[in-house]
Amino acid sequence: MSNQLEHGPVRTTRADALLACVGERGVLRSFYDDDAGSDLMQDADGVSEAQEMGARIRSASGPVLELAAGTGRLTFPLLALGFEVTALELSTAMVAALRRQLEDEPADLRDRCTVVQGDMSAFVLGRRFGAVVISYGSISLLEDADRRGLYASVREHLEPGGTFLISMADTGGSQSLERDQELSGRSGRRYVLHVRRSPAEAIQDITVYPADDASDPFVVCTSRLRLLEPDQVVRELEQAGFDVREPASFRSAGGSGRHDALLLQASLRSDPS
Ligand SMILES: C[S@@+](CC[C@H](N)C(=O)[O-])C[C@H]1O[C@@H](n2cnc3c(N)ncnc32)[C@H](O)[C@@H]1O
Structure with missing residues (x-):
């Protein structure tokens, strides 16, 4: 990695x-500094993005696996929507910040979140999920080989019929x-x-x-x-054995005016040829 x-x-x-x-x-x-950088990340609003994701996740499909969760910009809105969330994050500082923030939440919400330290490009959690989600800021950090590792790891963790959701910037x-x-x-x-x-x-x-x-x-x-374009991610997902739906466009956090983000929705192809 x-x-x-x-x-x-x-x-x-x-x-x-x-x-x-x-x-x-x-x-x-x-953005990754422990002080001001992560303060800004903690202030980043993920509500509309999490709502877009949540609308495409069947509530009965079990816990959601969120990759590269950071300090929880999407984690907390997903929990507030009622999902159980496993939040995977590599950085020790981010994991600690996420756990600290969870401590301040009511038990009902805190108890629905499991934080694991791991690498989104190569992880083994020993279970499958009805939905796996990742944001644009996170997938854009990975080099080509690591994105292939990400797709392979997601394949091993998605239930048949499950959904892999990736938010992207829409220019x-x-x-x-x-x-x-x-x-x-x-x-x-x-x-x-x-x-x-x-x-x-x-x-x-x-x-x-x-x-x-x-x-x-x-x-x-x-x-x-x-610089990672939605078309490229769609091609990569298809090569990695996913079927990808027509992207949905939406307005990102606090954004004004036109829709500035896209949500890619992928599912496992039963015959990954
Ligand atoms: C731009 S932040 C996004 C955080 C959050 N998901 C969001 O959308 O606001 C990217 C996060 O990815 C984490 N990260 C970077 N490389 C990673 C990897 N290989 N596996 C897991 N997390 C990683 C960073 O520590 C950081 O918290």
Whole structure:
């Protein structure tokens, strides 16, 4: 398993420009830092994405396996929808943060969540699930070989008739290399998300910062992700023995305006030829 794109913080061009403007108030972080980075991840709103996923999971299908759960952006809304969730996450710091947050939840919700430390590209949990879910920010961290490992591991953990759900960013076919979007966090705080795509290098630089220019400290969080298009994931899933439905489009967390996300829904092909 190799995730060299995950390391940060990355000096994105937007981060450089912002930090030059805000002077001493400016702090550059990676999304994966234990302090400000994960504070921002904890504020990220996953309710609408979890609802889209939940609507495609049969409630009688048993626990949901969530891959690369982070600090629970999707885990908590899925639990709030009444699902039992097994949350798999690699990072020790993220696992600890997720467990700490669960401690603050009512027993009914906490008791429906099992947190396991593991690698989404090679895991063995010894049981099958009616649904496996993963978000775009997570699958984009994996290199080609690791995505093949992910699909193979999911195959071994999905019940026949079960559903594998993958959320993806939807650029709406736009070829534009840069986009800005305003988002709200769970706290109600507003953020700007800036995405700069480099198709030649197959990467995208993500920069998230407060919409309020006066914020102090002015925390700029960055990350470099692989540029992974929905079409490519659909092809890979089909090669890995899944049938894939027509993607559903939806509006992501706190997003405004047009639908900006897609949900891929895959199921095991009985004859994976
Ligand atoms: C962008 S965050 C997404 C977290 C959450 N699922 C969400 O959608 O907000 C990606 C998460 O993947 C985790 N991660 C990275 N590589 C992993 C791997 N190979 N297996 C499991 N988790 C991994 C990181 O630690 C991080 O928590």
